[in-house]
Amino acid sequence: MSDLSIWVIIIVVGAGTYFMRYSFLGVLGRRQMPAWALRMLRYTAVAVLPALVAPAVLWPPATGGQTDPARLLAGGATLLAGLLTRNTLAAIVAGGVTLYAMLYVLG
Known part of the structure; x- marks a missing residue:
């Protein structure tokens, strides 16, 4: 593999990981979560x-x-x-x- 291919893969995977996490944390991060969900997340x-x-x-x-x-x-x-x-x-x-x-x- 060429250096360019490796860097393209690293950037694409990094961006994909970032947006997958943001889709959950960015959407729910500003909302108050229910008490039962917070209780379960502690574990x-x-x-x-x-x-x-x-x-x-x-x-x-x-x-x-x-x-x-x-x-x-x-x-x-x-x-x-x-x-x-x-x-x-x-x-x-x-x-x-x-x-x-x-x-x-x-x-």
Whole structure:
């Protein structure tokens, strides 16, 4: 592919993404949303984040998709720390420390 083709693709995809997002946010951004919709939107991050993280814990690319005890223990430590402390940073630190400790211990 030529440089011009690549830049045209980047610009077209960027513009398409912008207008798709604006079509939703620009139209609804100025209106008051119903209380039930706002209540449900509060749980968006809680629903999306585990969906993004779970495949990396259960089928990590670093091990060729094979389940790894170190990553399972780190995921469990993250979940436990998050439930006990209700602090996102504490959960991340607990998971990271557990992951590196288990990779060191288990090899």
